[in-house]
Amino acid sequence: xxxxxxxxxxxxxxxxxxxxxxxxxxxxxxxxxxxxxxxxxxxxxxxxxxxxxxxxxxxxxxxxxxxxxxxxxxxxxxxxxxxxxxxxxxxxxxxxxxxxxxxxxxxxxxxxxxxxxxxxxxxxxxxxxxxxxxxxxxxxxxxxxxxxxxxxxxxxxxxxxxxxxxxxxxxxxxxxxxxxxxxxxxxxxxxxxxxxxxxxxxxxxxxxxxxxxxxxxxxxxxxxxxxxxxxxxxxxxxxxxxxxxxxxxxxxxxxxxxxxxxxxxxxxxxxxxxxxxxxxxxxxxxxxxxxxxxxxxxxxxxxxxxxxxxxxxxxxxxxxxxxxxxxxxxxxxxxxxxxxxxxxxxxxxxxxxxxxxxxxxxxxxxxxxxxxxxxxxxxxxxxxxxxxxxxxxxxxxxxx
Ligand SMILES: Nc1ncnc2c1ncn2[C@@H]1O[C@H](COP(=O)(O)OP(=O)(O)OP(=O)(O)O)[C@@H](O)[C@H]1O
Ligand code: SF4
Ligand SMILES: [Mg+2]
Numbered sequence: 001x002x003x004x005x006x007x008x009x010x011x012x013x014x015x016x017x018x019x020x021x022x023x024x025x026x027x028x029x030x031x032x033x034x035x036x037x038x039x040x041x042x043x044x045x046x047x048x049x050x051x052x053x054x055x056x057x058x059x060x061x062x063x064x065x066x067x068x069x070x071x072x073x074x075x076x077x078x079x080x081x082x083x084x085x086x087x088x089x090x091x092x093x094x095x096x097x098x099x100x101x102x103x104x105x106x107x108x109x110x111x112x113x114x115x116x117x118x119x120x121x122x123x124x125x126x127x128x129x130x131x132x133x134x135x136x137x138x139x140x141x142x143x144x145x146x147x148x149x150x151x152x153x154x155x156x157x158x159x160x161x162x163x164x165x166x167x168x169x170x171x172x173x174x175x176x177x178x179x180x181x182x183x184x185x186x187x188x189x190x191x192x193x194x195x196x197x198x199x200x201x202x203x204x205x206x207x208x209x210x211x212x213x214x215x216x217x218x219x220x221x222x223x224x225x226x227x228x229x230x231x232x233x234x235x236x237x238x239x240x241x242x243x244x245x246x247x248x249x250x251x252x253x254x255x256x257x258x259x260x261x262x263x264x265x266x267x268x269x270x271x272x273x274x275x276x277x278x279x280x281x282x283x284x285x286x287x288x289x290x291x292x293x294x295x296x297x298x299x300x301x302x303x304x305x306x307x308x309x310x311x312x313x314x315x316x317x318x319x320x321x322x323x324x325x326x327x328x329x330x331x332x333x334x335x336x337x338x339x340x341x342x343x344x345x346x347x348x349x350x351x352x353x354x355x356x357x358x359x360x361x362x363x364x365x366x367x368x369x370x371x372x373x374x375x376x377x378x379x380x381x382x383x384x385x386x387x388x389x390x391x392x393x394x395x396x397x398x399x400x
Pocket of ligand 3: 046066067068198
């Protein structure tokens with residue numbers, strides 16, 4: 001393991017020592033949206049948990065359900081969404097709560113940085129008025145005479161000189177500026193137990209992105225809050241997160257520590273995702289985009305949703321059975337792929353959260369043999385990827 005990798009692992013271990021109880025537990029979460037007479041499956045049987053102070057990245061391509069998971073946790077899904085499963089914060093169920101209770105939770109326990117900052121501000125109120133309102137509601141200890149000084153100071157931390165701009169309206173700021181003002185708003189309010197950040201750096205230039213990531217790190221260090229971060233950018237995930245959930249087609253297809261995700265990616269989708277990154281040495285200069293595209297799932301689910309794009313399809317089992325999220329054999333790592341039937345057959349995790357339509361890893365002779373063969377090839381490939389990605393993590397996290 002690289003030095004940076006060791007540092008990351010030791011930091012993770014320290015965090016785990018501090019964190020004794022589960023903060024957030026998502027169990028078999030499914031979200032459907034009505035589409036004509038049918039339903040679009042945005043999220044299916046998603047389960048994971050987070051300890052206090054943990055930072056977890058949610059990665060995956062557009063339409064894979066990342067925002068829907070975050071919105072479900074914050075109680076921000078539209079009224080037409082059909083939600084099932086369980087979401088608990090500090091052991092208390094959030095699904096089914098009244099809107100007023102959820103609003104209070106969002107103000108105190110759950111912070112949310114939206115993917116689209118423009119629609120998060122009231123267009124008819126100045127930015128100053130909106131930020132002062134946050135202080136008034138959540139920081140009664142700050143004297144009114146100090147409100148503007150506090151606001152200017154926090155805006156400065158996200159790289160915005162707010163002098164003379166507090167009387168401006170949201171439309172007078174760029175998208176990137178609004179995104180930073182939204183982050184400043186979260187910093188101004190009472191520090192939440194968990195911050196849900198939906199691509200908080202997408203519209204920022206590299207320098208501002210670095211400032212914002214630093215600010216998020218500082219916030220976590222100061223208040224010990226947990227972070228659930230949606231990002232398309234694996235380098236951002238490597239810089240700020242301990243663990244990652246990889247989503248595809250509304251499901252979590254891989255869960256691993258950030259180090260293992262780069263060093264031993266297990267799911268074929270994760271491996272292809274890493275290969276499509278720029279500056280990936282074994283690719284010899286050419287990008288390897290994943291062929292095909294993610295298709296929104298409307299009909300009932302059958303088989304693995306990655307199958308049309310998978311280079312390692314095993315045969316009938318992939319077409320007929322939805323793979324469950326099972327341990328891969330690598331400590332703390334899970335993947336939803338029939339390449340990993342052995343681990344689930346041993347019952348390491350028992351496929352607890354698979355739901356009715358998901359297979360728990362039956363091992364049939366032919367398929368088991370093919371899986372071993374394929375696994376051998378994969379391991380050779382993973383070795384190459386692991387060495388290369390260790391270097392990439394080293395580069396990406398050099399500024400930690
Ligand atoms: N309110 C809604 N009504 C209908 N369909 C929706 C709604 N919100 C999301 N969806 C659908 O659910 C699926 C998952 O969407 P989601 O926004 O969660 O994806 P995402 O992973 O966040 O994508 P991106 O990276 O582009 O932000 C998509 O097919 C999307 O079209
Ligand atoms: S279950 Fe089959 S189709 Fe799906 S990712 Fe694994 S090998 Fe590929
Ligand atoms: Mg999104």
